Amino acid sequence: MTRRIAPSVLAADFGRLREQVEQVVGAGARVIHVDVMDGHFVPPLSMGPQVVSALRGVEGITLDVHLMVERPERHVDAFADAGADSISIHAEATPHVHYALQAVRDAGCRAGLAVNPATPLEVFGEVEVDQALCMTVNPGWGGQAFIPASLDRIARLRALIGDGPDLIVDGGIDAATAGPCADAGATLFVAGTAIFSEPDPVAAYARIAAAAGA
Ligand code: DX5
Ligand code: ZN
Numbered sequence: 574m575t576r577r578i579a580p581s582v583l584a585a586d587f588g589r590l591r592e593q594v595e596q597v598v599g600a601g602a603r604v605i606h607v608d609v610m611d612g613h614f615v616p617p618l619s620m621g622p623q624v625v626s627a628l629r630g631v632e633g634i635t636l637d638v639h640l641m642v643e644r645p646e647r648h649v650d651a652f653a654d655a656g657a658d659s660i661s662i663h664a665e666a667t668p669h670v671h672y673a674l675q676a677v678r679d680a681g682c683r684a685g686l687a688v689n690p691a692t693p694l695e696v697f698g699e700v701e702v703d704q705a706l707c708m709t710v711n712p713g714w715g716g717q718a719f720i721p722a723s724l725d726r727i728a729r730l731r732a733l734i735g736d737g738p739d740l741i742v743d744g745g746i747d748a749a750t751a752g753p754c755a756d757a758g759a760t761l762f763v764a765g766t767a768i769f770s771e772p773d774p775v776a777a778y779a780r781i782a783a784a785a786g787a
Contacts, residue, residue, distance in 0.1 A: 574736065574760045576787040578751075578778060579604040579637055581743075582628075583619060584715045584765030590624070593769060594631055600778040605634050606743075606763045608715075609652070611642035614666050615713035622655035629656030637761075639687065639743065641712045642666060646673040653680035661685030661706045661741070664696050671700055685741070687712075690720050697733040704761065705734050709754070710744030716766040719745030724757045731758030748777075751785040762787065 580597045582590060582605060594605055605628060610619040625636055635658035642648060645662035646669055652660055660677045664686055667673050677684040687706035688694065697705060707730055710717040723742070731740055742759040747767035754762065762785050771777035781787075 574739070576755060576760050576762070576785050577604050578602060578782050578785060578787050579606040579741070579761055579763045580768045580774075580778065581606040581608055581715065581763050581765035582624070582769075583608040584769040586769070590627065591631065593774065594628060594634075596774055597768060597778055598631060598634055600775040601782060602778060603634055604637050604761065605631070606765075607636060607638045607657075608765075609638060609640050609642055609648075610713060614643045614663065615641045617713055622651045625652055625655035625657055635659065637661070637685075637741075639685075639706065639763075640666075641687075646676050649673070649676045649680050649682075653677075653682050657682050659683035659685055659704060661687045661704065663687045663689070663712075665689055665692055670696060674700055674702065685739075687741075687743075690723065690726075694726065694730050694733055697730060702734065702738050704739040704741055705730055706741040706743055707759075708744055709742050709746065709750070712744075716770070717745055719747075719750040724753055727754055727757035727759055746781065748780040748784040751781050755785045759785075 683703035685704040709723040743763040
Protein backbone atom coordinates (compact mmCIF):
# COMPACT_ATOMS: atom_id res chain seq x y z
CA MET A 574 0.00 0.00 0.00
CA THR A 575 1.17 3.54 -0.75
CA ARG A 576 2.78 5.29 2.18
CA ARG A 577 2.16 8.98 2.69
CA ILE A 578 3.18 11.71 5.13
CA ALA A 579 0.46 13.93 6.59
CA PRO A 580 1.85 17.18 8.04
CA SER A 581 -0.15 18.25 11.11
CA VAL A 582 -0.97 21.95 11.12
CA LEU A 583 -1.16 21.90 14.94
CA ALA A 584 2.55 22.78 14.87
CA ALA A 585 2.24 25.41 12.12
CA ASP A 586 2.48 29.17 12.50
CA PHE A 587 -1.20 30.15 12.25
CA GLY A 588 -0.33 33.62 11.08
CA ARG A 589 1.15 32.00 7.96
CA LEU A 590 -1.02 28.89 7.85
CA ARG A 591 -1.82 28.74 4.17
CA GLU A 592 1.72 29.65 3.15
CA GLN A 593 3.14 26.90 5.36
CA VAL A 594 0.69 24.34 3.99
CA GLU A 595 1.54 25.31 0.41
CA GLN A 596 5.22 24.90 1.29
CA VAL A 597 4.78 21.27 2.40
CA VAL A 598 2.53 20.60 -0.59
CA GLY A 599 5.44 21.82 -2.69
CA ALA A 600 7.59 19.28 -0.85
CA GLY A 601 5.22 16.49 -1.89
CA ALA A 602 2.53 16.38 0.82
CA ARG A 603 -0.89 15.30 -0.44
CA VAL A 604 -2.63 14.89 2.94
CA ILE A 605 -2.93 17.60 5.59
CA HIS A 606 -3.87 16.54 9.13
CA VAL A 607 -6.12 18.84 11.18
CA ASP A 608 -6.24 18.21 14.97
CA VAL A 609 -9.48 19.26 16.63
CA MET A 610 -9.48 19.44 20.47
CA ASP A 611 -12.48 20.33 22.60
CA GLY A 612 -11.08 21.00 26.09
CA HIS A 613 -12.97 17.94 27.41
CA PHE A 614 -11.77 14.77 25.68
CA VAL A 615 -8.33 16.36 25.83
CA PRO A 616 -7.50 19.42 27.97
CA PRO A 617 -6.55 21.93 25.25
CA LEU A 618 -8.76 23.73 22.76
CA SER A 619 -7.35 23.88 19.24
CA MET A 620 -9.35 24.61 16.11
CA GLY A 621 -12.71 24.12 14.46
CA PRO A 622 -14.30 23.81 11.02
CA GLN A 623 -13.16 27.31 10.02
CA VAL A 624 -9.59 26.06 9.68
CA VAL A 625 -10.76 23.23 7.41
CA SER A 626 -12.66 25.79 5.29
CA ALA A 627 -9.58 27.99 5.12
CA LEU A 628 -7.52 25.12 3.67
CA ARG A 629 -10.07 23.53 1.35
CA GLY A 630 -8.95 25.67 -1.59
CA VAL A 631 -5.35 24.44 -1.54
CA GLU A 632 -4.80 22.51 -4.78
CA GLY A 633 -4.08 18.79 -4.74
CA ILE A 634 -4.59 17.89 -1.07
CA THR A 635 -7.01 15.90 1.00
CA LEU A 636 -7.91 17.17 4.47
CA ASP A 637 -7.72 14.55 7.22
CA VAL A 638 -9.60 15.68 10.33
CA HIS A 639 -8.77 14.09 13.71
CA LEU A 640 -11.59 14.74 16.17
CA MET A 641 -10.26 14.65 19.74
CA VAL A 642 -13.71 15.64 20.99
CA GLU A 643 -16.41 14.04 23.11
CA ARG A 644 -19.52 12.85 21.26
CA PRO A 645 -17.88 13.35 17.86
CA GLU A 646 -21.07 12.30 16.06
CA ARG A 647 -22.48 15.74 16.92
CA HIS A 648 -19.76 17.51 14.93
CA VAL A 649 -19.30 15.31 11.87
CA ASP A 650 -21.56 17.29 9.55
CA ALA A 651 -19.89 20.61 10.40
CA PHE A 652 -16.47 19.27 9.41
CA ALA A 653 -17.78 17.48 6.33
CA ASP A 654 -19.51 20.68 5.19
CA ALA A 655 -16.28 22.61 5.79
CA GLY A 656 -14.43 20.34 3.35
CA ALA A 657 -13.02 17.37 5.29
CA ASP A 658 -12.17 14.36 3.11
CA SER A 659 -11.62 11.95 6.00
CA ILE A 660 -12.68 12.16 9.63
CA SER A 661 -11.33 10.04 12.49
CA ILE A 662 -13.33 9.76 15.69
CA HIS A 663 -12.03 8.33 18.99
CA ALA A 664 -13.34 5.01 20.29
CA GLU A 665 -13.12 6.40 23.84
CA ALA A 666 -15.18 9.51 23.03
CA THR A 667 -18.61 8.04 22.39
CA PRO A 668 -20.76 5.04 23.35
CA HIS A 669 -21.92 5.08 19.70
CA VAL A 670 -18.80 4.16 17.73
CA HIS A 671 -20.64 2.29 14.95
CA TYR A 672 -23.18 5.09 14.59
CA ALA A 673 -20.48 7.78 14.53
CA LEU A 674 -18.52 5.97 11.80
CA GLN A 675 -21.72 5.61 9.79
CA ALA A 676 -22.40 9.32 10.25
CA VAL A 677 -18.96 10.07 8.79
CA ARG A 678 -19.68 7.90 5.74
CA ASP A 679 -23.18 9.33 5.34
CA ALA A 680 -21.57 12.78 5.25
CA GLY A 681 -19.44 11.63 2.30
CA CYS A 682 -16.09 11.25 4.09
CA ARG A 683 -13.70 8.36 4.66
CA ALA A 684 -14.34 7.00 8.15
CA GLY A 685 -11.51 6.62 10.64
CA LEU A 686 -11.39 5.16 14.14
CA ALA A 687 -8.69 6.39 16.53
CA VAL A 688 -7.46 4.80 19.76
CA ASN A 689 -5.39 6.11 22.67
CA PRO A 690 -2.24 4.25 23.75
CA ALA A 691 -3.96 2.17 26.48
CA THR A 692 -7.17 1.33 24.61
CA PRO A 693 -7.65 -2.35 23.69
CA LEU A 694 -7.61 -2.86 19.91
CA GLU A 695 -10.47 -5.37 19.82
CA VAL A 696 -13.02 -2.73 18.76
CA PHE A 697 -11.43 -2.88 15.31
CA GLY A 698 -12.78 -6.41 14.99
CA GLU A 699 -16.33 -5.07 15.41
CA VAL A 700 -16.51 -2.28 12.82
CA GLU A 701 -15.47 -1.50 9.26
CA VAL A 702 -13.10 1.43 8.92
CA ASP A 703 -11.47 3.19 5.98
CA GLN A 704 -8.56 4.16 8.21
CA ALA A 705 -7.34 3.20 11.68
CA LEU A 706 -5.48 5.81 13.74
CA CYS A 707 -3.06 4.51 16.35
CA MET A 708 -2.07 7.22 18.81
CA THR A 709 1.66 6.88 19.41
CA VAL A 710 1.57 9.54 22.17
CA ASN A 711 -1.25 10.54 24.51
CA PRO A 712 -3.54 12.86 22.56
CA GLY A 713 -3.73 16.55 23.29
CA TRP A 714 -0.31 18.02 22.61
CA GLY A 715 2.28 18.14 19.87
CA GLY A 716 5.97 17.67 20.52
CA GLN A 717 5.81 14.57 22.74
CA ALA A 718 8.10 11.55 22.60
CA PHE A 719 6.95 8.47 20.64
CA ILE A 720 5.81 5.65 22.97
CA PRO A 721 7.98 2.60 22.05
CA ALA A 722 5.24 0.06 22.93
CA SER A 723 3.29 1.52 20.00
CA LEU A 724 5.26 -0.63 17.54
CA ASP A 725 3.71 -3.83 18.85
CA ARG A 726 0.26 -2.20 18.78
CA ILE A 727 0.73 -1.11 15.16
CA ALA A 728 1.57 -4.67 14.12
CA ARG A 729 -1.45 -6.09 15.98
CA LEU A 730 -3.71 -3.39 14.59
CA ARG A 731 -2.57 -4.13 11.03
CA ALA A 732 -3.39 -7.80 11.56
CA LEU A 733 -6.88 -6.87 12.82
CA ILE A 734 -7.80 -4.51 9.95
CA GLY A 735 -6.19 -6.41 7.09
CA ASP A 736 -4.42 -4.82 4.12
CA GLY A 737 -7.19 -2.51 2.89
CA PRO A 738 -7.44 0.41 5.32
CA ASP A 739 -4.79 3.03 5.94
CA LEU A 740 -3.05 2.66 9.29
CA ILE A 741 -2.25 6.12 10.64
CA VAL A 742 0.43 6.73 13.26
CA ASP A 743 0.12 10.01 15.13
CA GLY A 744 2.49 11.50 17.69
CA GLY A 745 6.26 11.73 17.92
CA ILE A 746 6.75 10.76 14.28
CA ASP A 747 10.08 11.88 12.87
CA ALA A 748 12.90 10.50 10.72
CA ALA A 749 13.89 8.09 13.51
CA THR A 750 10.46 6.66 14.37
CA ALA A 751 8.84 6.60 10.90
CA GLY A 752 10.89 3.64 9.61
CA PRO A 753 10.05 1.24 12.46
CA CYS A 754 6.37 2.27 12.19
CA ALA A 755 6.44 1.52 8.46
CA ASP A 756 7.99 -1.89 9.13
CA ALA A 757 5.19 -2.61 11.64
CA GLY A 758 2.49 -1.81 9.07
CA ALA A 759 1.79 1.95 9.18
CA THR A 760 0.88 3.65 5.89
CA LEU A 761 0.04 7.24 6.86
CA PHE A 762 2.49 9.18 9.02
CA VAL A 763 1.28 12.29 10.85
CA ALA A 764 4.08 14.68 11.72
CA GLY A 765 3.73 18.13 13.22
CA THR A 766 6.73 19.28 15.25
CA ALA A 767 9.21 17.30 13.16
CA ILE A 768 8.14 19.31 10.09
CA PHE A 769 6.84 22.75 11.09
CA SER A 770 9.21 23.37 14.01
CA GLU A 771 12.24 22.68 11.86
CA PRO A 772 14.09 25.58 10.23
CA ASP A 773 13.57 23.97 6.80
CA PRO A 774 10.16 22.20 6.69
CA VAL A 775 10.74 21.06 3.10
CA ALA A 776 13.97 19.26 3.99
CA ALA A 777 12.36 17.86 7.16
CA TYR A 778 9.45 16.53 5.11
CA ALA A 779 11.88 14.83 2.72
CA ARG A 780 13.79 13.17 5.57
CA ILE A 781 10.62 11.70 7.10
CA ALA A 782 9.32 10.58 3.71
CA ALA A 783 12.59 8.80 2.97
CA ALA A 784 12.57 7.12 6.39
CA ALA A 785 8.96 5.98 5.91
CA GLY A 786 9.52 4.77 2.36
CA ALA A 787 6.83 7.20 1.22
C1 DX5 B 1 -1.66 15.00 19.18
C2 DX5 B 1 -2.17 15.18 17.77
C3 DX5 B 1 -1.10 15.03 16.75
C4 DX5 B 1 -0.02 16.07 16.85
C5 DX5 B 1 1.26 15.37 16.59
O1 DX5 B 1 -2.72 14.98 20.07
O2 DX5 B 1 -3.16 14.21 17.45
O3 DX5 B 1 -1.62 14.99 15.42
O4 DX5 B 1 -0.15 17.12 15.94
O5 DX5 B 1 2.28 16.25 16.86
P1 DX5 B 1 3.80 15.85 16.84
O6 DX5 B 1 4.12 15.40 15.42
O7 DX5 B 1 4.45 17.12 17.21
O8 DX5 B 1 3.99 14.74 17.83
ZN1 ZN C 1 -3.75 14.03 15.21
